[in-house]
Amino acid sequence: MRSRLERAGVPSSSYRLATLDGWALRTLKTFPRRSGIDPRRLELVNPRTDYPAIKHAAAALLGGKHINDVLEASYGRVIVDEYQDCGLEQHGMVCHLASVLPTVVLGDPMQEIFSFNGAHPDWEGDVCSAFPPAGELSTPWRWIRADARGFGEWLLEARRTLMAGNQIDLRDAPPEVEWVQLDGIEDDTKHRKACTVRSPQAGGDVLIMAAGNQKDVQRRIARETPGAVTVENVDLTDVIAFAEQIELDRPGDLATVLAFASEVTTGVNRAELMNRVAVLERQAERKVATGAELAAIAYKTTGSAEDLVKLFLALESNPGARTFRPEILRTCIQALRSCLQGAPARSSTPPFGSAS
Template sequence: MLVDEYQDCNVPQHAIVYYMAAAFPTCVLGDPMQAIFDFQEPLADWDSMVCKHFPIAGELSTPWRWKNVNEEAFGQWLLDARKQLLAGKAIDLKTAHASVSWIKTGGKDDHERRLEACRVKPPNRDGSVLIIGDSKNPQAQRQFASQTPGATTVESVDLKDLVSFARTFDPRSKDALGKVISFAENVMTNLGGTTLLKRVETIKAEKNRKAASALEASAIHFSENPTYAGVRELLGAMGEQAGVRSHRPGILRGCIRALQMAEAQGGPSFEEAAVTVREQSRALGRPLPRRAVGSTLLLKGLEADVCVILNATELNRQNLYVAMTRGSRRLVVCSNDNVLKPCERK
């Protein structure tokens, strides 16, 4: 029996595995420095329970991911940093490997400094970047994604914003157009939703001097013929505007698929369609964008050429270690001080 990710095993689960091991040859794999899920049930203590019941048979000591891209020295520095963190010690970024960059925060221009970090260029052609933001503030993650060219957010598997919109949206309601615009502004940048809504009101009141644009005409058509097909067409018209891009394509594409299902004759409700899209997304997975923004929970297990940590000061040692090891070629750390003293797990 092989049990992976054992650092997330709670006490009852460990008991099950331990007693099953009497009947089956058993090997457990895990790293206590990657236990970041904070489940309610207490975890099996790594030293007094896991290693006592399953003595250490081997440990990985070669940083293969870094070695494979000729960055073994950087990988070795990360292994040394892991030892420091495991022992509860601090890490001084001023003595870090050359592949590590520190951006000082704690001043009035913090946001601009973090945006500068988000825009870092990978050292290799077609390189990828993972940007790790505040896990407690998804809205801030989306803001950085919207303000960073080419960046998109990594969505949680529950696609909460999509399902919530589908559950509450009625195309025949008086404020349906406003809700579509509000949803669109949550997943697209540079849309100008307030201006669009005012223009629609002006045109419908026949007070306009300029003729309606294609987007405005689409919005008016939906307001006068409220259907799911009209919502889909309006979202498509929004995405075609100059300067507009989606920083949350997972939500936008999922919404368009759900609308297509809901508009079909005899099809499911919009909410049912959104739930179907969510479950399909869980089963099929999603491609990782070239420049992705998320949290340690969302990005754990993913790899990139460069990793940017936007709030290193706020991370405990497990989350800090997971964040630091996402990039194989370069690490950019934003923190108030060059000496990282990880906060205790809350």
């Protein structure tokens, strides 16, 4: 969504982009007493139980009309994309917002991928009754732009077939579709081969989709597939979680930093680097220290934001290293640089604690 807004030339000052859960969390942090939520829920110590409580409290806060004037003063309208993946309480939140602000929801029940997260509103009975349909795309513009109109039209017809409760036969699919049947024999090899398929468009990208709740699988595929990177959630919760573990300007927590680095960049051998640092600190090693080892020692000594940034960059510069979660690492580095003396503060970056 952010990239589409940027391509359309919409200035970032004209919109606020967030997930519904992220927006609910920030709203409750702004009005904790009014919402009545247990403040400990807002720390997300246990996301599995905290997020449902947050959504419930946010829906109640909005339903009570306690912040209608704030909403009217803050936003001109609300647009919710991928509405088919909204849960019941998220739907309740949006309905309350719609009573205050002009609201548009965009979605396709055939593209629902998060049903494993709990009950969803009925599309016809709940969604369409609250937001009467304004139109349905009937031209496959995305595929026309990719010079694959025939494939796009096949997808539209397949959608109509499935919506009618019928089945499609992939053996009759157009040449743009290749079905690789997994039969338990060398499935991993087949997965790897599929992940290395090149885009037919010059400079085009390839989207590798894994089950939405299997983050470990997604990251393993990105780590093992040359050139692949992950698509991160808007709220970048992993960066926030890391920031909460780090205290700046005191001896650096090298183990935690290397654990985080190994989850975003390949070639980070935590045990080996920790051992090398210990040996070098004892001055018991004749082998010349690498740039990453020197950076690790410097960060461990000072714990400063500057040395932590240098360590991340040194690890990224190791021979053969590749950052497969670039958005996570770049956001983290940006946040750390904002902690440096004289750097302009950015409210969008996660806070790193500093020893007083």
